[in-house]
Amino acid sequence: MTYKELIAQMTLEEKASLMSGKDFWQTKDIKRLGINSMFLADGPHGIRRQQVAADQLGLNAGLPATCYPTASTVANSWNTELGEKVGDYLGEEAVAQRVHVLLGPGINMKRNPLCGRNFEYFSEDPYHAGKMAASYIRGIQSHGISACVKHFAVNNQEERRMSIDTIVDERTLREIYLTAFEIAVKEGRTKTIMSSYNRLNGEYTNENKHLMKDILRDEWHYNGVVVTNWGGSNDRIAGLLAGNELEMPTTAGQTDQDIIDAVNSGEIEEKVLDECVDRLLTLIYSTNDVFERPYKKEVDIERHHRVAQKVAEESIVLLKNEDNLLPLKFGKKVAVIGDFASEARYQGAGSSIVNPTILDHTMACFEESGIVSIGYEQGFERYGKKNRELINKACSLAKKADVVFLYIGLDEVTEAEGLDRKSMKIPANQVALLDALYEVNQSIVAILSCGSAVEMPWIHKVKGLLHGYLGGQAGARAILRVLSGDVNPSGKLAETYPFRYEDTPSYHHFPGDEASVEYREAMYIGYRYYDTANIDVLFPFGYGLSYTTFDYSHLQVDREGVTFELTNTGDVAGMEIAQLYVGCQSKEIFRAKKELKGFKKIFINAGETKTVVIPFDDKAFRYFNVETNQWEIEEADYHIMIGASIADIRLKDTIFVQGTGAPFPYHKDQLPSYFSGQANDVSQEEFEALLGKNVPTAKWDRHQPLGYTDTIEQCQYAKGVVGRLTYYTITFVHWFLWKIGKRNTANLIMMSIYHMPFRGIARLTGGIVNMPMLDGILMMVNGHFFKGLRHVFRERRKKIKKANSHSS
Template identity: 75%
Template sequence: MKYRDLIEKMTLEEKASLMSGKDFWQTMDIERLGINSMFLADGPHGIRKQAEAADHLGLNESLPATCFPTAATIANSWNEQLGQTIGDYLGQEAVSQQVNVLLGPGINMKRNPLCGRNFEYFSEDPYLAGKMAASYIKGIQSHGISACVKHFAVNNQEERRMSIDTIVDERTLREIYLTAFEIAIKEGKTKTVMSAYNMLNGAYTNENIHLMREILRDEWGYEGVVVTDWGGSNDRVAGLIAGNELEMPTTSGETNQEIIQAIKAGKIEEELLDENVDRLLDLIFTTEVVFKEPSIDFDFDLEKHHMLAQKAAEESIVLLKNEDNILPLKKGVKVATIGDFAQKARYQGAGSSIVNPTKLDNTLDELERSEFVNIGFEPGFERYGKKNQSKVDQACVLAKKADVVLLYIGLDEVTEAEGLDRSSMSIPENQVELLHALYEVNENIVVVLSCGSVVEMPWINKVKGLVHGYLSGQAGAKAILRVLSGEVNPSGKLAETYPIHYADTPSYHQFPGKEVSVEYREGIFIGYRYYDTANKEVLFPFGYGLSYTTFKYDTININKDGVTFTITNTGHVVGMEAAQLYIGCKSDKIWRAKKELKGFTKVFLKPGETKTVTIPFDDKAFRYFNVKTNKWEIEEADYSIMIGASSSDIRLESSLFVEGTNAPIPYENNKLPSYYSGQAHQISVEEFENLLGYRVPVSTWDRTKPLGYNDTIAQCQYAKGALARFAFKLMTFSHWFLRKIGKRETANLIMMSVYHMPFRGIARMTGGIINMPMLDGILMIVNGKFFKGLNHVIKERKKLRKVAKRKVALD
């Protein structure tokens, strides 16, 4: 241990005190030993440091910081260097606000388009997500502070996220859901990892020995700190055993006492606590060094950072359609600007990642400075879905006078938010009706789409141009206009597949898990791995994006180290091309996806310029996880080496024989026919159990048992206590009523912070105001013992007050 001498000076109580927060965002300090608090702040795409009232839902305003495009947006850049530069600037701003740990990036896989937090994640592909995350981490940590990769792991739905049990086979877990974390940890060398709320195959992630000890610590050699997601601790001692150093936020010492009692009772050795303390001390001491440097400049150049936010947005915008070369718009063209999002941009997600921007570009203001002739603006629709024919009519009157309609549409802040999954893959109906009406008066429509995840587009034949800005940050409005004008040649490519219909998605039948568990029956076949293998037609494939120029791929050469080829800009304007390396195994002994992304690079080319490009093979190029040997193996076979402009646009292809590791074949193909064929859309429970190697657990609640700590408040609907059932009805009525009167944001808050909360969350998230003994009384009331429970709550509350008074007197 690095800090053995210091740890030996601590009392048992002092050591235990370091294992949970001092308050909502800070760790505990020990003044007499020179151990200071660390500050942790949200920040996947900007710093969210709250100066006063703290919350984890983005309700209260934070200190101003640059709002960069979200991870879902930046992934479309396919540019690791850009990611590292953004990380560098994020690190600068974190230092300026004296933040030790920046809680990001988020790298969970986009298993399903409806996951409410997809805007915060990079991709459906683990290789792309891992590489982009590693670049962010390198940039952030270059300033001496720590990034925090989250949420470890398989946290792919928001509904019931604090209690859902994810059932996934080992190979899928390793190849799809852990590979991005592996890259982020090994290549990015992140100092902090955040555990996920959910359970994984029967155990909460921060207590999961297989995940936290066997894989993270032993296999990957991770020596950093694991912090819980806020309120995400279940059994504190089990978490400590698994190597979860820090629980956040504070529990006012309650869970520290659980650790102390476990040691005194001989359930765990004090040496285990010492190891956890040692790793936490290392994070504290290494991240506070930068704040003690006498030459440190706590200011940053606001305008310079804003310009990087603009550059990042420009490189991440995706041109999806350009019929009749309607784009770029000609100088002097008369445009009608329509859509509420043009007036008030949708530029970031909702929830714990909300950033208070240092400045915010506005489309209407920027239009006044453009070379277009903006003949007017109409909102066209109500932002949150309410129909308004008057607004549609006014928009159509304006559209008739224009050469081109710029239509700004997308998903609003309450449709796409942390804590909630989307109910459909559609954009609001009132926006679609506006589009149809505009088409009747002017067919020259260019849609500017703003949303952080996949949407259906049954209306796409009625638009000539489609520019997808995703959630493009505080400078996104100007960036989009520069793409529309041709000042910037779009080079973004999709980091996720756009299916034609939601029903086409491989997880359609198994999302979300509604009660106890969610089964990942599709296995490795998520995103393009499924669509390409099953030959399922899609709207836009993974890696797709148009340009104002054209690129020619030529002259492929392959050796054991990698693949080399040339790219030529065959058009008339400068441009950047994201070239993608896919590899597919030609053997059918082990079921696989038809092709998998194994490398990429982004190339800048002037008109007529040719560059030779090399993409090396790495340790992930040919591997698969063998469940018989329980390790990564290579199958001896011929492999297709493909260079593409997207997953479905392969420009160059060759073959390479690769020697294998001679591992036994792990599967019997007659027992897994759907997996061998790739038709993983609707797999039977029997075939899934053959893949798992055991029976799947019962996925529904046991409605006969009393409710306990890990049951959710939503389960009060069948509680024995009449008061609990009434509370449930009141909660659901309030949610319905608030939505009915247009208070959707408040209605969402009920679902996010109450409805799906496990009862233990009442104690974990109230900072000690309600402790576990009081929660026992609440559960008695819920389970039909009203007077006994009420008496217990009052008695335990009095005890808590006495302890608090004694503490104040001692202080």
């Protein structure tokens, strides 16, 4: 232990006190020993430092900070150097705001396009997500503070995220859902990891010793801190035994006492607590060190804004460019239509909301773009109400233009933490506007703003399609620079766009059925499914157009990696993203047809040729063997493919790779769907054969009394009238707020109340309600109203009396 002597000076009470928060955002300090607090702040794409007083739901506006493009946007850059620059600037701003731990990046896999938090995540591919995350971490931590990778692990939906049990087989867990975290730990060297809310195969993740000890600590040799998601601690002692040091936010000493009691009773050895304290002290001292030296207390707001613009420019994806309509020819008259042109859609909703220092809007940036605008019309109401008058005005303007710039996408309340999307469609009133515009002017360029994949049955009605994703505070200007040709688009999709939601591999098993969600598609998420099962898609993984063209040639493959030449065969300089895919030719172990194993982004002038080298690493040929319980290499021929996307392979060769000689782990006759890749509707019997055990019951037990881990949603089945009344009141208030346009407030109710387990009432109220009081609330819900009410008041009096005795 690093701080053995310091820990020896601590009382048991002091050690336990460090294991939970001081308030909503700070850790506890011990002044007599010189141990300071740390401040933790949201920040995947911008610092969201709230005042210490914001100690309830923690959803107040943060201090002004640069809002960079979201992770889903920067992922499309495929540029780890750019990712490191984003991290560097985030870290600089964090230090300026005295933030010790920045809660990001988020690296959960995009298992399903409807996950409401996909805008915060990088990719459907773990290798891509891991490499981008590691770059962010290096940038953030270069300033001496800590990044905090989240949410560990298998948190791929928002609905019931605090209670859902994720059922996934071990190989899929390792290869798909943990690989990005492994890269973040080993290559990014993150100092902090945030555990997720959900259960994993029956156990809450922060109590799951297989996840937290066997894999994270023993296999990956992680020696940093694990912090709970806010209110995500269930059994504090089980969490501590699994190596979860820090519980956030404060519980006003409740769980500190649980730890003290557990040590005194022998339930937990004090040396286990000491190890957790030692790791936390390492983080406290390492992140406080920067603030004990002279440091920059102000940032150059304009400079950071320009960096945000550069990042957005490199992350924009050109998806369609019929007749080379873009870049826009000089002198063309443009009609600008769409509410998002007036008020930019630039970030998601929830804990990641940034209060931007500057905010560019399209109409304010037109003059400098050189594009001639003949006017603007709103065209549609932002939140989906149909308005024929707005459509008519837009059509009148469009008739006078050479080209229509149509700004469409998803609104702020559709993509939000705590909620999943209802469909992959954009609002019907926007499609109705497009249909009407198409009748009067067929030269339409759609500019799409959203953080995740959408269906596009309307795409034949636009000649150009530019996807800005969620481009941050400078995204509007960045888009105009691409439209005008000042910037050559170089982004490529880090996720697949299917034709329709029903084509997605997890369609039949998302978001799960009450108590659990079964990952029956196993490793076949995203392109791994579409490519292997030969399912046509709208836009494949890795796809994106440019204003120039590239030629690939002279592939050479050896045991170290690949070398090839890349030539810009067009008229303008540009950047190309070359992608390395590997495909095993053996049929003994089921795999995806192709898997991403490397990528590189290269700037090339017109007519220039560059030599590109992409090395193989330890992940190039491995698979996880459930018989040997370790990573193995299958002896076989492997196709080595270099492509401009998963569907556009330009160069191909084969290499023989010597294996590790492990036994084959599967019986083919038991797993036909997995060996064929047709894994979008796997039977329970076959999934259980893959799991090696029966799946748990997916329905809630409606006959049992509600307990700590049951949710407010389950009050609809409560035995007590007060429980059922609570449920119907919440659902009515949500409906009413949505009806009158208070959609953000309605979403907040769903996120922070409806899906919350009862224990969250104690864990997220800063000690206002403690667990004994919660016992009384549960009595009331379960049909013992007066007994429960007396219990609540009795325990409240005890709490007040105890607090008064401590203060005196």
